[in-house]
Amino acid sequence: xxxxxxxxxxAGFEALLEHxxxxxxxxxxxxxRNRQEAEDVLQEAVLRALTAxxxxxxxxxxxxxxxxxxxxxxxxxxxxxxxxxxxxxxxxPEDGAEDAALDxxxxxxxxDEVELALRxxxxxxxxxxxxxxxxxxxxxxxxxxxxxxxGTVMSRLSRGRAMLRNRLTRAGGIRRRAPDGGAS
Amino acid sequence: MTCHECREMLTxxxxxxxxxxxxxxxxxxxxxxxxxxxxxxxxxxxxxxLRESFARPSAPADLRARxxxxxxxxxxxxxxxxxxxxxxxxxxxSAAALVAVLGVWGMRDRMRDQKxxxxxxxxxxxxxxxxxxxxxxxxxxxxxxxxxxGETMRQRVTVPALxxxxxxxxxxxxxKGHTVGLAVYQHARSQLSLxxxxxxxxxxxxxxxxxxxxxxxxxGGYTLAAxxxxxxxxxxxxxxxxxxxxxxIAKTSAPPA
Numbered sequence: 001x002x003x004x005x006x007x008x009x010x011a012g013f014e015a016l017l018e019h020x021x022x023x024x025x026x027x028x029x030x031x032x033r034n035r036q037e038a039e040d041v042l043q044e045a046v047l048r049a050l051t052a053x054x055x056x057x058x059x060x061x062x063x064x065x066x067x068x069x070x071x072x073x074x075x076x077x078x079x080x081x082x083x084x085x086x087x088x089x090x091x092x093p094e095d096g097a098e099d100a101a102l103d104x105x106x107x108x109x110x111x112d113e114v115e116l117a118l119r120x121x122x123x124x125x126x127x128x129x130x131x132x133x134x135x136x137x138x139x140x141x142x143x144x145x146x147x148x149x150x151g152t153v154m155s156r157l158s159r160g161r162a163m164l165r166n167r168l169t170r171a172g173g174i175r176r177r178a179p180d181g182g183a184s
Numbered sequence: 185m186t187c188h189e190c191r192e193m194l195t196x197x198x199x200x201x202x203x204x205x206x207x208x209x210x211x212x213x214x215x216x217x218x219x220x221x222x223x224x225x226x227x228x229x230x231x232x233x234l235r236e237s238f239a240r241p242s243a244p245a246d247l248r249a250r251x252x253x254x255x256x257x258x259x260x261x262x263x264x265x266x267x268x269x270x271x272x273x274x275x276x277x278s279a280a281a282l283v284a285v286l287g288v289w290g291m292r293d294r295m296r297d298q299k300x301x302x303x304x305x306x307x308x309x310x311x312x313x314x315x316x317x318x319x320x321x322x323x324x325x326x327x328x329x330x331x332x333x334g335e336t337m338r339q340r341v342t343v344p345a346l347x348x349x350x351x352x353x354x355x356x357x358x359x360k361g362h363t364v365g366l367a368v369y370q371h372a373r374s375q376l377s378l379x380x381x382x383x384x385x386x387x388x389x390x391x392x393x394x395x396x397x398x399x400x401x402x403x404g405g406y407t408l409a410a411x412x413x414x415x416x417x418x419x420x421x422x423x424x425x426x427x428x429x430x431x432x433i434a435k436t437s438a439p440p441a
Contacts, residue, residue, distance in 0.1 A: 014256055026239075029241070039361055043358040046254045
């Protein structure tokens with residue numbers, strides 16, 4: 001079985017993937033809540049996507065398809081594990097090592113009210129909120145990515161948003177994010 | 185449309201997910217109902233602030249490079265160097281004491297690594313049992329699978345034939361950032377996972393693993409056997425008792441040339 005495919009076909013895949021990488025990274029990190037696991041999920045997802053690339057139908061939503069592949073990689077690798085509450089803090093660099101570039105990447109995910117509220121959402125609700133509210137996928141594409149009916153997406157979305165709203169309203173509302181990324 | 189019905193539909197309406205007809209019904213109700221209009225404003229306001237408030241981190245440069253290399257079909261780039269460890273703050277009486285302490289410190293880290301690796305292998309094996317083997321290549325021929333691993337992983341990975349077991353196929357998998365090969369076998373009524381890699385950073389369960397030695401441990405209810413062969417690390421995971429797994433490995437045919 002030849003996984004590599006024609007060079008021109010592969011080139012298309014890499015370019016399309018590159019465009020979505022940051023979004024996929026944000027999704028993987030927020031779902032796994034663990035740096036190493038997020039990286040493993042993403043690498044596994046890229047391998048699977050490359051393998052499945054030949055059967056991808058042009059004209060369908062490539063972004064939604066990629067999120068489906070990442071979701072499946074996440075489910076297959078990590079969802080069945082017993083969740084250890086301590087793991088939530090593993091998103092921090094190990095051993096307090098200094099790495100300013102990495103700190104800059106992860107800091108907003110650790111300190112921001114909304115990110116903290118999001119992290120505490122049950123996984124099913126978090127996935128729906130991330131895909132619809134953060135990534136702007138339609139209910140239909142979100143349903144396909146999560147492998148559930150549209151009705152389930154709507155119910156998870158409404159409950160996830162209600163939890164966020166309750167928590168953030170108690171905390172004083174959502175601070176508007178300044179253009180430079182800092183909260184005002 | 186009652187106010188209750190309208191409020192049920194406000195979220196999909198704000199998201200633009202209602203059909204033209206349903207959206208029309210909602211809008212007609214809103215035109216005549218101040219309290220539902222007010223609620224719609226709150227829902228929309230929260231949605232907009234939520235969407236604007238998300239951080240949008242960029243993937244770290246080395247992860248980005250690794251993912252794009254994988255997408256090009258290249259072998260994975262070298263792993264990011266390990267993060268600096270905390271400096272030792274012991275007051276030591278002599279150089280000999282220093283050597284002893286460093287040796288223990290190093291070994292403790294390695295043993296923690298090895299335990300984690302054992303769990304990682306076992307978790308992946310268990311995952312395969314729960315979801316069924318997901319194979320990228322369903323060949324029954326160890327030679328063909330070895331060739332396929334060589335092409336797709338750029339590692340020299342030789343897949344053995346296991347006595348009394350049928351090869352079902354294999355795939356690449358990513359464990360703790362490393363791409364390793366996985367060959368899946370059917371043995372009696374259970375499945376065996378054989379992880380294969382020539383990457384020295386993948387830690388065997390027993391760091392004293394010498395040529396010809398097979399190290400067997402129990403982890404999470406499964407038996408795990410590790411040995412080195414032809415410069416390659418092999419880790420076999422299954423439900424067999426340790427003695428049975430060792431016998432199976434001893435009868436393994438020589439790897440294909």
